[in-house]
Amino acid sequence: xxxxxxxxxxxxxxxxxxxxxxxxxxxxxxxxxxxxxxxxxxxxxxxxxxxxxxxxxxxxxxxxxxxxxxxxxxxxxxxxxxxxxxxxxxxxxxxxxxxxxxxxxxxxxxxxxxxxxxxxxxxxxxxxxxxxxxxxxxxxxxxxxxxxxxxxxxxxxxxxxxxxxxxxxxxxxxxxxxxxxxxxxxxxxxxxxxxxxxxxxxxxxxxxxxxxxxxxxxxxxxxxxxxxxxxxxxxxxxxxxxxxxxxxxxxxxxxxxxxxxxxxxxxxxxxxxxxxxxxxxxxxxxxxxxxxxxxxxxxxxxxxxxxxxxxxxxxxxxxxxxxxxxxxxxxxxxxxxxxxxxxxxxxxxxxxxxxxxxxxxxxxxxxxxxxxxxxxxxxxxxxxxxxxxxxxxxxxxxxxxxxxxx
Amino acid sequence: xxxxxxxxxxxxxxxxxxxxxxxxxxxxxxxxxxxxxxxxxxxxxxxxxxxxxxxxxxxxxxxxxxxxxxxxxxxxxxxxxxxx
Amino acid sequence: xxxxxxxxxxxxxxxxxxxxxxxxxxxxxxxxxxxxxxxxxxxxxxxxxxxxxxxxxxxxxxxxxxxxxxxxxxxxxxxxxxxxxxxxxxxxxxxxxxxxxxxxxxxxxxxxxxxxxxxxxxxxxxxxxxxxxxxxxxxxxxxxxxxxxxxxxxxxxxxxxxxxxxxxxxxxxxxxxxxxxxxxxxxxxxxxxxxxxxxxxxxxxxxxxxxxxxxxxxxxxxxxxxxxxxxxxxxxxxxxxxxxxxxxxxxxxxxxxxxxxxxxxxxxxxxxxxxxxxxxxxxxxxxxxxxxxxxxxxxxxxxxxxxxxxxxxxxxxxxxxxxxxxxxxxxxxxxxxxxxxxxxxxxxxxxxxxxxxxxxxxxxxxxxxxxxxxxxx
Ligand SMILES: Cc1cc2nc3c(=O)[nH]c(=O)nc-3n(C[C@H](O)[C@H](O)[C@H](O)COP(=O)(O)OP(=O)(O)OC[C@H]3O[C@@H](n4cnc5c(N)ncnc54)[C@H](O)[C@@H]3O)c2cc1C
Ligand SMILES: Cc1cc2nc3c(=O)[nH]c(=O)nc-3n(C[C@H](O)[C@H](O)[C@H](O)COP(=O)(O)OP(=O)(O)OC[C@H]3O[C@@H](n4cnc5c(N)ncnc54)[C@H](O)[C@@H]3O)c2cc1C
Ligand code: FES
Numbered sequence: 001x002x003x004x005x006x007x008x009x010x011x012x013x014x015x016x017x018x019x020x021x022x023x024x025x026x027x028x029x030x031x032x033x034x035x036x037x038x039x040x041x042x043x044x045x046x047x048x049x050x051x052x053x054x055x056x057x058x059x060x061x062x063x064x065x066x067x068x069x070x071x072x073x074x075x076x077x078x079x080x081x082x083x084x085x086x087x088x089x090x091x092x093x094x095x096x097x098x099x100x101x102x103x104x105x106x107x108x109x110x111x112x113x114x115x116x117x118x119x120x121x122x123x124x125x126x127x128x129x130x131x132x133x134x135x136x137x138x139x140x141x142x143x144x145x146x147x148x149x150x151x152x153x154x155x156x157x158x159x160x161x162x163x164x165x166x167x168x169x170x171x172x173x174x175x176x177x178x179x180x181x182x183x184x185x186x187x188x189x190x191x192x193x194x195x196x197x198x199x200x201x202x203x204x205x206x207x208x209x210x211x212x213x214x215x216x217x218x219x220x221x222x223x224x225x226x227x228x229x230x231x232x233x234x235x236x237x238x239x240x241x242x243x244x245x246x247x248x249x250x251x252x253x254x255x256x257x258x259x260x261x262x263x264x265x266x267x268x269x270x271x272x273x274x275x276x277x278x279x280x281x282x283x284x285x286x287x288x289x290x291x292x293x294x295x296x297x298x299x300x301x302x303x304x305x306x307x308x309x310x311x312x313x314x315x316x317x318x319x320x321x322x323x324x325x326x327x328x329x330x331x332x333x334x335x336x337x338x339x340x341x342x343x344x345x346x347x348x349x350x351x352x353x354x355x356x357x358x359x360x361x362x363x364x365x366x367x368x369x370x371x372x373x374x375x376x377x378x379x380x381x382x383x384x385x386x387x388x389x390x391x392x393x394x395x396x397x398x399x400x401x402x403x404x405x406x
Numbered sequence: 407x408x409x410x411x412x413x414x415x416x417x418x419x420x421x422x423x424x425x426x427x428x429x430x431x432x433x434x435x436x437x438x439x440x441x442x443x444x445x446x447x448x449x450x451x452x453x454x455x456x457x458x459x460x461x462x463x464x465x466x467x468x469x470x471x472x473x474x475x476x477x478x479x480x481x482x483x484x485x486x487x488x489x490x
Numbered sequence: 491x492x493x494x495x496x497x498x499x500x501x502x503x504x505x506x507x508x509x510x511x512x513x514x515x516x517x518x519x520x521x522x523x524x525x526x527x528x529x530x531x532x533x534x535x536x537x538x539x540x541x542x543x544x545x546x547x548x549x550x551x552x553x554x555x556x557x558x559x560x561x562x563x564x565x566x567x568x569x570x571x572x573x574x575x576x577x578x579x580x581x582x583x584x585x586x587x588x589x590x591x592x593x594x595x596x597x598x599x600x601x602x603x604x605x606x607x608x609x610x611x612x613x614x615x616x617x618x619x620x621x622x623x624x625x626x627x628x629x630x631x632x633x634x635x636x637x638x639x640x641x642x643x644x645x646x647x648x649x650x651x652x653x654x655x656x657x658x659x660x661x662x663x664x665x666x667x668x669x670x671x672x673x674x675x676x677x678x679x680x681x682x683x684x685x686x687x688x689x690x691x692x693x694x695x696x697x698x699x700x701x702x703x704x705x706x707x708x709x710x711x712x713x714x715x716x717x718x719x720x721x722x723x724x725x726x727x728x729x730x731x732x733x734x735x736x737x738x739x740x741x742x743x744x745x746x747x748x749x750x751x752x753x754x755x756x757x758x759x760x761x762x763x764x765x766x767x768x769x770x771x772x773x774x775x776x777x778x779x780x781x782x783x784x785x786x787x788x789x790x791x792x793x794x795x796x797x798x799x800x801x802x803x804x805x806x807x808x809x810x811x812x813x814x815x816x817x818x819x820x821x822x823x824x825x826x827x828x829x830x831x832x833x834x835x836x837x838x839x840x841x842x843x844x845x846x847x848x849x850x851x852x853x854x855x856x857x858x859x860x861x862x863x864x865x866x867x
Contacts, residue, residue, distance in 0.1 A: 127454075
């Protein structure tokens with residue numbers, strides 16, 4: 001197996017949080033590597049690379065990251081700890097594996113979207129909200145496509161505007177939260193933005209048309225479209241943290257202290273994975289962790305207060321999107337909950353605990369290992385999330401075998 | 407968008423794509439919505455767009471179960487949808 | 491047991507306790523089944539579910555082949571969630587030395603009427619084209635089976651309960667005194683006979699019973715239907731199954747009804763920790779891809795560990811506890827408990843009823859070990 005290079009600071013995840021952390025650590029004189037499973041650094045917010053974005057924020061971080069020496073390990077997925085100070089890393093575009101040793105570790109593994117089941121949500125053409133944006137950024141041609149965006153959160157209007165720029169015909173942006181809470185977001189999208197509105201079911205009339213049944217201020221309406229993007233906020237990617245042994249809360253966020261330090265010595269966590277929403281907060285947390293992990297107390301002091309301010313603002317914003325009860329009652333007995341194994345709601349109702357249900361119905365046993373259905377069963381039934389086992393994400397047997405060679 | 411300077415085949419048909427195109431986007435652009443069939447046979451396509459859900463799995467260059475949303479197109483790539 | 495309505499209290503609803511409950515209730519006994527968790531949640535949820543005629547010793551072969559027949563007859567009443575498949579086993583010979591072991595194994599099976607066929611290399615590759623070239627041959631045992639054990643345990647319990655068994659789940663058994671079982675929630679249950687089927691938890695209730703956890707690692711892959719067609723086991727397995735080295739690893743790959751591959755297996759004593767060990771995991775996986783080179787590109791989706799309840803001499807303890815006249819033991823089944831659970835249940839029933847047993851019961855009596863250790867005190 002190849003090189004077991006050691007870096008003083010290793011960052012997992014090259015989103016805004018990870019990039020900020022890496023820059024601050026490198027500027028503090030540390031040797032730094034950033035590992036990300038995507039081909040290009042940027043994470044969800046700067047998907048496709050910082051250089052693609054004209055914003056001041058993006059150019060600032062692009063410049064900072066270019067001014068220092070950082071090793072960017074791309075197409076590389078961290079699957080586990082190989083030993084207490086060594087990561088097991090698999091290439092995503094080849095069968096190569098390597099290990100990377102660290103002095104300090106910063107987890108900036110971000111979040112995925114929260115999906116909640118409704119009849120028809122498994123039909124092709126129904127995606128997440130950020131998902132449709134990501135697919136578009138990776139080349140999906142949505143010019144002239146009729147799109148309905150639904151679910152909840154500040155991502156909805158952002159993605160709506162973005163997809164319009166790509167030429168999509170956005171018919172409706174359905175936000176489940178009430179208008180008095182989120183009203184001010186409406187202005188940016190225009191008349192298509194509708195609060196107190198949610199998708200109840202979708203069906204397919206073949207040839208790529210979706211019929212979406214929508215509840216809007218007490219009425220039911222039907223909208224025909226080609227693409228439905230629906231998600232209810234984010235779920236932290238804390239699987240790697242669990243494998244490493246960091247304390248993770250029942251809502252899957254990683255516990256951190258004021259310096260972004262987790263319960264595992266020398267391991268920090270920043271960004272969406274700590275439960276704090278938004279790229280701005282991720283950037284602030286990243287800076288705190290980057291300086292803290294480098295022992296750069298001088299630079300650390302001022303960013304602590306800035307981070308707290310940003311956190312406060314984002315927490316207030318996100319509180320407006322609390323989910324209404326009806327959203328959790330949309331699934332019917334034959335609605336699929338576990339998409340990997342096709343386990344429907346009805347077959348889960350008799351179980352008291354997630355582990356029994358998993359063993360008896362295969363719910364959560366598929367390749368996604370409960371990443372999609374786990375957050376659903378937690379919210380629908382109150383089941384605790386299942387144990388995370390090695391490998392943190394599927395890897396080939398060849399890679400598993402090679403990782404043991406040393 | 408960049409030049410369409412790569413060629414890939416999807417279910418045997420050739421398509422020109424740009425190098426920043428993911429396999430998932432290329433498949434959808436080809437008008438295909440069903441990427442795979444679920445364990446009980448229903449049609450599925452991408453859900454999460456970021457490697458978490460495994461719904462976008464297809465066969466790429468003879469390897470089954472590749473997540474197409476995480477894979478960029480490469481010249482000469484052979485992509486098959488709806489295979490076990 | 492002449493009293494046809496005698497009350498049997500079964501501790502532990504693993505595959506062993508569940509099978510006992512089903513068989514006892516069918517014969518008209520009153521049964522109460524107790525588990526701290528839910529049926530099939532212990533070792534029964536962690537293992538491979540290979541129903542195999544195993545010839546480590548004549549006693550092991552007698553119990554496992556008897557049990558295998560019982561599985562064959564049970565199969566008709568199992569639902570599809572039990573994933574019962576008569577895949578058969580191929581014991582793989584890597585070299586000529588192994589081929590002579592194949593011949594010997596064939597004779598052993600033949601002698602007790604178990605069908606098996608010696609495969610030359612051409613026949614081996616016709617059965618399993620994904621095996622690496624250069625192997626010497628193998629032994630095909632067509633009537634070995636693969637099941638999904640936790641679903642079987644649940645179904646056996648559901649059946650027993652439907653016929654009147656009482657079930658108490660989610661409560662710890664704290665101790666047994668004479669005929670009385672004390673539970674953590676202060677319930678006391680008295681039975682005519684108490685069956686200790688607590689797996690690795692058995693010594694907590696019967697402290698004199700030597701059962702040690704023997705850890706094993708497993709890995710499951712994505713679905714790759716028809717990649718292998720039989721449970722494939724290397725012939726070195728027997729050495730490693732009963733050897734004394736602290737860690738042993740053998741090639742053991744099982745096709746699941748789902749089309750997944752379940753890859754085993756390792757054996758270690760004296761580790762309590764359930765964390766997956768990289769060294770062992772990768773040794774195991776390396777062996778698997780060494781035998782099945784095309785498996786290199788298959789994705790592993792989960793690895794885990796499990797604990798086999800190992801007895802002192804490799805045979806289970808089935809029979810009266812010499813230390814407590816109210817207790818009978820049904821534990822120590824180690825790596826063969828899914829297979830031998832059915833034989834265990836029937837041996838116990840026939841002895842409780844004072845009937846003759848289908849195979850001699852004495853070899854499994856706990857007294858063989860316990861009388862000895864009693865003498866040593
Ligand atoms: C699909 C999606 C779209 C979004 N779009 C927007 C938007 O338009 N605007 C906005 O303000 N917010 C958006 N968000 C919210 C956004 O995620 C955060 O605000 C911000 O990106 C958080 O940054 P981060 O550094 O915490 O994580 P992320 O940006 O999510 O970056 C985490 C990175 O870590 C990588 N990673 C995770 N695990 C591993 C591993 N084991 N090995 C290697 N790499 C790993 C991931 O692939 C990812 O690249 C979106 C979120 C999602 C899920
Ligand atoms: C990796 C591995 C691979 C295996 N492969 C195979 C195979 O291919 N074929 C085969 O035949 N066998 C196999 N086995 C062995 C088989 O799984 C075990 O022998 C069998 O499951 C033992 O069943 P049991 O009922 O004795 O124990 P368990 O299933 O552990 O049941 C004991 C029950 O008792 C309960 N319990 C324990 N203590 C208490 C208490 N104090 N109060 C209340 N309840 C309690 C537990 O909750 C549990 O449900 C394998 C085992 C492992 C670990
Ligand atoms: S779309 Fe979810 S993994 Fe690709």
